[in-house]
Amino acid sequence: MDDRIIDKGGPGAATAATEIPIVEVDSHGGHVLEPEWKRLPIGPDHILYSVVVGLALFPILMGAAGHHLADDMPDEDTHPFFPDHFWPYPIIAVVMLVAVGLLAYFVQKNLQLEPSADPRAATIPRPDWYFLFLFQFIKLGPELFMAVVIPTVAGLALLVWPFIDAIAGPRVAKRLGWKGWPVPGRNIITGTGWVLFLAFIALLTLWALAGPQFCLPWFINNPVCGA
């Protein structure tokens, strides 16, 4: 590349690098990539390569890939990430952007401001829709228990759920005489539990949405009304 004769004996020679060692790893970490002749012709000499090279940031940040399921699957059961798996995402992004843009244009009433905050006013607040179930749940029992104890326990249970499932699951399966402990989508216990849990939250939300005039008898704070 450079034919100049470099004086290797001069001052600073000890630190001057005369050759850049080429970082080379010949394999792709044991992964079989899409063969070159099947790829889109976007190589280093293509005008779009500068766009594609931005994607290199992804593996640089993410480190090497582990051993994936696809590495052990026959070719016909897999497809390359680009473009086969990638192409829907830009479309999804545009569709979502258009959707929120249309919502912003047509449903501006949700964004209208109330008067500026005045601590002297007495307003009964109503939380956003995704907190309505909790708002309604708190009314069903002693405040500390419903607002702090149960949500904390539920949150922690959610956090360590993989371990609950892995430890308690096989024992339950053994007691029931099952061959294994299936994933929730095929498990009558964890699957039904999940559906019931979601139904409970949906019911509480609907109850809150029904409004302050919609009241039902309850053991405590009788009757309990919507929000």
Added chain:
Amino acid sequence: MDWSSVSEVAIPHPREIQVAVVEWLDERYPFTKSVDEALYQRVPNFANAFYYCFGGMVFILIVLQLLTGILLSLYYVPDATGIPAPAYTSVQFIQNTVYLGWLIRGVHFWGANLLIIMVLLHMARVYWTGSYRAPRELNWMVGVVMLLLILAFSLTGYLLPWDQKAYFATEVTIKIAGLPPPPQLGEFIREILQGGPVVGPPTLQRFFTIHVFLLPALITLLMYVHFRFIRAHGISEPM
């Protein structure tokens, strides 16, 4: 005239410059190899099912929230002194006067709502297909923490317009956050969040800081960890 010297100084084709740049980069870090590994790694066909894209949608929405949030912060004033407070009038200014301000604020608002929906769908999918199972337990836990971060985002963001509903909803939130016994602990939590005896200007300052500095930094970090785990584990086996 000797034309051969002219051809030597001719401007190279852009493609040649690009190839030279790529070669220069490749001598220092295996960029081309990285691109190849990013793009041409194979993905199982079952991952084409529509419910596998919820996580990607969450990612797109979080990026959208970060971008619109930065734009909103150009005009928003986190100051709650007086009635109407500068915070309130700045949101009004964004909504009514700033060019396309209504659109940016609307996209941020609706994006936040859509984000909650997509996060819940993503989580439901991961639960349903049992993707939280070994060796992916840690990634499930990172995800649950991110769910809590998203909820903290919505709670703190709700106060920022500083209108009546924002104020009184936050009063309820802080009252609940101050419930845990003993009373000193509850009082301490309330004091930390509120920055004073009542919900006031220090509260807005704190919620703004949490919403704009603390939570975005945390969620960016955790998204990185989340993706790094996915990169290590690959997509989970079908149900």
